[in-house]
Amino acid sequence: MxxxxxxxxxxxxxxxxxxxxxxxxxxxxxxxxxxxxxxxxxxxxxxxxxxxxxxxxxxxxxxxxxxxxxxxxxxxxxxxxxxxxxxxxxxxxxxxxxxxxxxxxxxxxxxxxxxxxxxxxxxxxxxxxxxxxxxxxxxxxxxxxxxxxxxxxxxNNYLGGQKIAKVIIHKNKKNILILSGSKEDLNPINDRIKGMLSIFQNVDTNVQTIALDFDSSLLVKKLLIQKILSTHHFDAICCTDDLTALLVLSFTKSQNHPPLITGYDGSTFVQTLFPDLLTVKQPxxxxxxxxxxxxxxxxxxxxxxxxxxxxxxxxxxx
Incomplete structure (x- = not known):
């Protein structure tokens, strides 16, 4: 029936x-x-x-x-x-x-x-x-x-940026790269960066910010990251998203003294495959x-x- x-x-x-x-x-x-x-x-x-x-x-x-x-x-x-x-x-x-x-x-x-x-x-x-x-x-x-x-x-993107920066300072990192995607007006990464800088500016650190083109393919981003890391050394690299953090990790994991890498987003996929990645988790x-x-x-x-x-x-x- x-x-x-x-x-x-x-x-x-x-x-x-x-x-x-x-x-x-x-x-x-x-x-x-x-x-x-x-x-x-x-x-x-x-x-x-x-x-x-x-x-x-x-x-x-x-x-x-x-x-x-x-x-x-x-x-x-x-x-x-x-x-x-x-x-x-x-x-x-x-x-x-x-x-x-x-x-x-x-x-x-x-x-x-x-x-x-x-x-x-x-x-x-x-x-x-x-x-x-x-x-x-x-x-x-x-x-x-x-x-x-x-x-x-x-x-809370601003608070997330602050939390990341406080960990970086606690671990006594001085030479820091903030690696971001494109910084259009509406992009939430702007608040993440502002949050980081609000902490970094109060301590003795050397902070550099580099923006990658959001429209770039993963291959292009990978090549840009490779170029940046081959000519500069950083104690810590703060990425404004987990995907960028994973691209950075692919180059630094084989170094004798790799920098501290941080991400942002905390998706289940990333947390499952890379549980040691320091990142901000969004619900x-x-x-x-x-x-x-x-x-x-x-x-x-x-x-x-x-x-x-x-x-x-x-x-x-x-």
Whole structure:
């Protein structure tokens, strides 16, 4: 006997009307109740008539995600978590990678709108989204603030930079390189660098900052790092992301007196394969879950007011 909406309501311990409102995305339903209904649907293998529902309500149950790249383990883990949380809510995802090129972001934004996605999660470094009239469009930003009207979910980058710098000073390192990606206005690494410098400037250190082009391929970055390290010696190299730290480690691990290498992000992938890397860990899973909850709430009630920023604490792994 096929599973009915009545069976779902009984399993979720809610009314049939509540299940119907969840399926059709009508009226206010708390995220807790919504998740109970979707979990019941998944457990009972209940599948509503999606095609008919879309035609009637224009509810596509699709979210667009625009990320710079999946080369960085941070973004891979972030997307994996976003996709998982949205699937629980019976939403599918469309992923676009922009390499932080505004023209690609514009192209993908138009593509996502053409596919009638109900909202977008982005980690844009460019100013494309700032230049758009998006006041009534459901968008959530990861790790950067692009508009006071678009909620941002991020970690405390400034404090993370300070924590790294304090460890460097505690280990009595004097000749220090801060190796960063591109430093556009919206890039969170700017706050990480500011946090480091706020500590370094108060002690006797020689600090040099070098920015790598964010758009460069991993091979090009590797060659640039090789050139830098072949002509300079540092006691410590502070990388503003874990991927850069791993590229540096590939050159320094064979040295007799290698510098102290630090990273930033703390993805599960990096922590599993390189447990000894000193890095700042961002709570990627909880951040992804909050972004999904905020976006679904914004889709359900576009007039609801949200905070401009939601800042998560960070931790240091050693």
């Amino acid at each position: 096929p599973v009915t909406i009545k069976d779902v309501a009984k399993s979720a311990q809610v009314s049939i009307a509540t299940v119907s409102r969840v399926i059709n995305n009508k009226g206010y339903i708390s995220q807790k109740t919504r998740k109970k209904v979707y979990q019941a649907m998944n457990q009972l293998h209940y599948t509503p008539n999606i095609a008919a529902r879309k035609l009637q309500s224009k509810h596509t149950a699709t979210i667009g995600v625009i990320l710079p790249s999946l080369d960085n383990p941070l973004y891979s883990e972030l997307f994996e978590n976003v996709e998982k949380y949205l699937a629980v809510a019976n939403y599918q995802t469309l992923l676009c990678t922009s390499n932080n090129q505004p023209e690609r972001e514009q192209k993908y934004f138009s593509l996502l709108q053409a596919n009638q996605v109900e909202g977008i999660i982005t980690s844009s470094h460019s100013k494309f989204f700032i230049q758009q009239d998006l006041n009534n469009y459901p968008i959530i930003c990861f790790d950067r603030s692009i508009s006071k009207n678009i909620p941002s979910v991020r970690s 990627i899973g909880p951040m992804a879950e909050l972004m999904c909850d905020l976006l679904l709430a914004k889709i359900q009630n576009p007039q609801q007011n949200f905070e401009t920023e939601y800042v998560f604490p960070i931790s240091l792994t050693q």
